Amino acid sequence: MMPSEQPKEIFLKDYLPLDFKIDSVDLTFELNASETLVTNRMKFVRQSESTLLKLDGEHLELLSVEKDGKELKPSDYQLSAHALVLNCPEESFELVVRTKVDPESNTRLEGLYRSSGNYCTQCEAEGFRNITYYLDRPDCLSYFTTKIIAYPHENKVLLSNGNLVEFGDLEDGRHFATWEDPHKKPCYLFALVAGNLEVVEDHFETKDGRRVDLRLYVQAKNLDKCDHAMASLKKSMKWDEDRFGLIYDLDVYMIVAVDDFNMGAMENKGLNVFNSKFVLAKPETATDVDFEGIESVIAHEYFHNWTGNRVTCRDWFQLTLKEGLTVFRDQEFTADMLSPAVKRIEDVKRLRSVQFPEDAGPMSHPIQPQSYIEMNNFYTMTVYEKGAEVVRLYQTLLGKDGFRKGMVLYFNRFDGQAVTVEDFRNAMADANQRDLSQMHQWYIQSGTPKVTISKHYDSESKTLSLTFDQTVNGKHHHPLLIPVVFNVLSADSSQQGKELLFSVDEADKVRCYPADAGWLFEFSELSETLVLHNIEQDGYLSLFRGFSAPVLVDYECTKDELVALACYDSDSFVRWESIQTLALENLVDNVEVAGNGLPMHLSDAYVKALEANLLDESLDLALKSLAITLPDESYLLETLSNKGLLIDTDSVVAVYDYMKKSIAESFESVLRALYEKMGQPEVYHYGKEAIASRMLKNRCLNYLAKLHEQEELVYRQFSLQSNMTDVFAALDAMKPYNTNQKEASLADFYNQWQTDDLVLDKWFMLQASDQSDKAVEQVKRLVEHPDFHYTNPNRVRSVLGVFGRLNMRGFHHVSGEGYEFLASEVLKLDKINPQVAARIVAPFTQWKLYDMKRQTMMKAQLERLMNSSQLSKDVFEIVSKSLNK
Ligand code: TRP
Ligand code: ZN
Numbered sequence: 001m002m003p004s005e006q007p008k009e010i011f012l013k014d015y016l017p018l019d020f021k022i023d024s025v026d027l028t029f030e031l032n033a034s035e036t037l038v039t040n041r042m043k044f045v046r047q048s049e050s051t052l053l054k055l056d057g058e059h060l061e062l063l064s065v066e067k068d069g070k071e072l073k074p075s076d077y078q079l080s081a082h083a084l085v086l087n088c089p090e091e092s093f094e095l096v097v098r099t100k101v102d103p104e105s106n107t108r109l110e111g112l113y114r115s116s117g118n119y120c121t122q123c124e125a126e127g128f129r130n131i132t133y134y135l136d137r138p139d140c141l142s143y144f145t146t147k148i149i150a151y152p153h154e155n156k157v158l159l160s161n162g163n164l165v166e167f168g169d170l171e172d173g174r175h176f177a178t179w180e181d182p183h184k185k186p187c188y189l190f191a192l193v194a195g196n197l198e199v200v201e202d203h204f205e206t207k208d209g210r211r212v213d214l215r216l217y218v219q220a221k222n223l224d225k226c227d228h229a230m231a232s233l234k235k236s237m238k239w240d241e242d243r244f245g246l247i248y249d250l251d252v253y254m255i256v257a258v259d260d261f262n263m264g265a266m267e268n269k270g271l272n273v274f275n276s277k278f279v280l281a282k283p284e285t286a287t288d289v290d291f292e293g294i295e296s297v298i299a300h301e302y303f304h305n306w307t308g309n310r311v312t313c314r315d316w317f318q319l320t321l322k323e324g325l326t327v328f329r330d331q332e333f334t335a336d337m338l339s340p341a342v343k344r345i346e347d348v349k350r351l352r353s354v355q356f357p358e359d360a361g362p363m364s365h366p367i368q369p370q371s372y373i374e375m376n377n378f379y380t381m382t383v384y385e386k387g388a389e390v391v392r393l394y395q396t397l398l399g400k401d402g403f404r405k406g407m408v409l410y411f412n413r414f415d416g417q418a419v420t421v422e423d424f425r426n427a428m429a430d431a432n433q434r435d436l437s438q439m440h441q442w443y444i445q446s447g448t449p450k451v452t453i454s455k456h457y458d459s460e461s462k463t464l465s466l467t468f469d470q471t472v473n474g475k476h477h478h479p480l481l482i483p484v485v486f487n488v489l490s491a492d493s494s495q496q497g498k499e500l501l502f503s504v505d506e507a508d509k510v511r512c513y514p515a516d517a518g519w520l521f522e523f524s525e526l527s528e529t530l531v532l533h534n535i536e537q538d539g540y541l542s543l544f545r546g547f548s549a550p551v552l553v554d555y556e557c558t559k560d561e562l563v564a565l566a567c568y569d570s571d572s573f574v575r576w577e578s579i580q581t582l583a584l585e586n587l588v589d590n591v592e593v594a595g596n597g598l599p600m601h602l603s604d605a606y607v608k609a610l611e612a613n614l615l616d617e618s619l620d621l622a623l624k625s626l627a628i629t630l631p632d633e634s635y636l637l638e639t640l641s642n643k644g645l646l647i648d649t650d651s652v653v654a655v656y657d658y659m660k661k662s663i664a665e666s667f668e669s670v671l672r673a674l675y676e677k678m679g680q681p682e683v684y685h686y687g688k689e690a691i692a693s694r695m696l697k698n699r700c701l702n703y704l705a706k707l708h709e710q711e712e713l714v715y716r717q718f719s720l721q722s723n724m725t726d727v728f729a730a731l732d733a734m735k736p737y738n739t740n741q742k743e744a745s746l747a748d749f750y751n752q753w754q755t756d757d758l759v760l761d762k763w764f765m766l767q768a769s770d771q772s773d774k775a776v777e778q779v780k781r782l783v784e785h786p787d788f789h790y791t792n793p794n795r796v797r798s799v800l801g802v803f804g805r806l807n808m809r810g811f812h813h814v815s816g817e818g819y820e821f822l823a824s825e826v827l828k829l830d831k832i833n834p835q836v837a838a839r840i841v842a843p844f845t846q847w848k849l850y851d852m853k854r855q856t857m858m859k860a861q862l863e864r865l866m867n868s869s870q871l872s873k874d875v876f877e878i879v880s881k882s883l884n885k
Helices: 220-225 226-244 288-305 316-337 342-358 380-413 421-431 437-446 506-510 560-570 572-595 604-615 621-627 633-642 651-667 668-677 689-706 706-719 724-734 741-755 757-768 775-784 792-807 817-832 834-840 842-849 852-867 872-883
Strands: 019-029 036-046 052-056 061-069 078-079 083-088 092-101 111-115 118-122 145-150 158-161 163-169 176-178 193-195 197-205 211-218 252-258 270-273 447-458 463-472 482-489 512-515 518-523 525-532 540-542 552-553
Touching: 019 834, 052 651, 061 078, 061 083, 118 270, 145 158, 145 193, 158 176, 197 437, 211 226, 211 540, 211 842, 226 252, 226 288, 226 316, 226 380, 226 447, 252 288, 270 621, 270 757, 270 834, 316 342, 316 380, 316 421, 316 668, 342 518, 342 572, 342 621, 342 633, 380 421, 380 437, 380 447, 380 518, 421 437, 421 834, 463 482, 463 518, 506 512, 540 560, 540 817, 540 872, 560 572, 560 604, 572 651, 604 621, 604 651, 604 668, 621 689, 633 651, 633 842, 651 668, 651 689, 668 689, 668 706, 689 724, 689 872, 706 724, 706 741, 724 741, 724 757, 741 757, 757 775, 757 792, 775 817, 792 817, 792 834, 792 842, 817 834, 817 842, 817 852, 834 842, 834 872, 842 852, 842 872, 852 872
Parallel strands: 019 145, 211 252, 252 270, 447 552
Antiparallel strands: 019 036, 036 092, 052 083, 061 092, 078 083, 111 118, 118 193, 145 176, 158 193, 163 176, 197 211, 447 463, 463 525, 482 518, 482 540, 512 518
């Protein structure tokens, strides 16, 4: 990219309120695959001295502009590739802008586009400007009316936001529908859908006795896959009433499933558009993970109706205001629907494997970013998941009731407005009469904080002194308010897990007090010492119970202490965390010896903890499964890099192979017995216990699959074809095999599911993540496959996303072929869909983690991308930041 055309960076500090507001927008769409006409009638009111009106618009053909009934001449305005600028000295006026767009060739999937022959829109973050000229920013709230005109044979269904107010036939053979949204909204919440879709209907009665019609629009072939999504929607509506008193505010709630979608789903007012992946499921085609994903994404989008739509963001720097909060809400929902302990651990796993590395890399940003080049790049794990952790901090500090009071005040104050993260914090503070200003630091501090803890026991005075220190990236910054939920457990083996009694000084009671899951210490300075009195012994520390803050913890403790916590801490998170730490220490040791060609080992401490968890009959099955699962590769990488070690991916692959096989050998009979005990599959049922038992069974299968004598078990499970969870687990367990039977199984699977895109994605995924020595060849074959389409983001993510993220052996092959391949694919994809290309390029951002040889090759590919002409803003931002340019 030439420096002169370098995209410009937008800064939070430059925010200015609107000079004009738009009271109402009246849109008319005349749908046509390649030439859709959009007529946009807007009523403006000027709000400042400035008379210059700059409307955003991109990829548009301008047909005409009319002001107060008079057509303007081209000399009356300025038109560029990004804007339409007019001088408007009037106090108030009406503009009618007519534009033409081309949905058919819109492969960016932003604005109005076609998917499987149907029309749909995606406007967040800045897609509305691809439909018409507008003040495309979230603080511009307006009333929308939308008229859709189209031929009925191709477009039986015509949908937009709000209520249907008129429909009928036109003389020219077309028909129309007019929708009116009674709630003011920013244009990013606008949606239009049209096509020949089928509908599944149900209804929900609100707690104030209103009937809400629920409609799920899907392609005819998918009508049998809607039950779970509909049930999830009803559960979400009920839960939000019960937990937060929030009631739905329109008479109809519509969800549309589309096959081509850049993200998971979109919360458009009254008309959510979903990636099919998060709607369609039946036991034969979807795994437990898919079912859970649907339940939580349906909930997430539904919850946005209050946190995002009724109260929206002032500008895109406030994105975490709606996303962090809504993710927190969907996490709490899933916890209540399934298992709180399991949900918490799964969320922490994801945070550590994906968000921690992001926050340690070149794209690191605070949950409230201070600048961006392409907003779409900031829909990140940091804004979403770390953002949710920060919202959780309020609940931890204020309690569930205090948090709910804060939410009530937030809605009372800001309903119908576009606000900031400070507004949210102030509502929480004021509702609880508490100064929470220190929480601001969590919004502006990037990087994962590290808390270092040491303890000293004095048997004379019977005091236990705990010293806490906080840093970010090795430095002291402004201190963060970090809630540390903890307990001290007896170190006597006869009193396993018993909580020790102690007291704190009167003066300490404001910063250290009993809470739900233990004691809560509000750690708010760079360094603090807390003294616990009247404590009988130097006990074991159970720290950050429930993962009470999104931090790294550095606490040197003995293996005995870890094993004890791993075997019987009553806090499920700390128990799991302790066994993970033992596994991680074992993995790290092995990576070091493997690098020196020395023999690896399975540590005694880890074996002891594994054994105790495997044999503990009282342990929840899902927690047992999580306990015996090794930490993700990416979390190991993160740990190695925190120790300053550069990664040789071949050693890491070898270490995992060794560890899995050794665990399987050491516990073969226990694993086999557990596998049998989890039972033969009966009818699929979606529920906490059933999910847990499949999870444990398939974890056992995955280990057993490493043993030659147990291969039959894997083939048998595959051939039973009971449900997709079990079938997929069997295929996944077969992945390392080099047998005809494996090839035959994959072929069977393909033949059976060839016409089901979501299942076919799994077939692609399995092969793209297959870490064979021919991994690069294999992935190259996959993109040549007739069922691979660059225009379908799910397919692209299943192959290229999976290869870059999960195929260590292929992507990081020492030949550099994996790097070269993925970079070439990014270039191809960037021309088709920049948003998706920017996600696929992400694995390159981590180049500094790897050994020098790999670093050099990865960097060379980044340079190659950087030097290619016509890079999108999306990819440009990520590549240039990775190269620190
Ligand atoms: N707001 C959506 C959510 O629920 C995110 C989203 C959907 C999105 N589609 C998008 C963001 C396209 C950017 C671009 O989280
Ligand atoms: Zn969201």
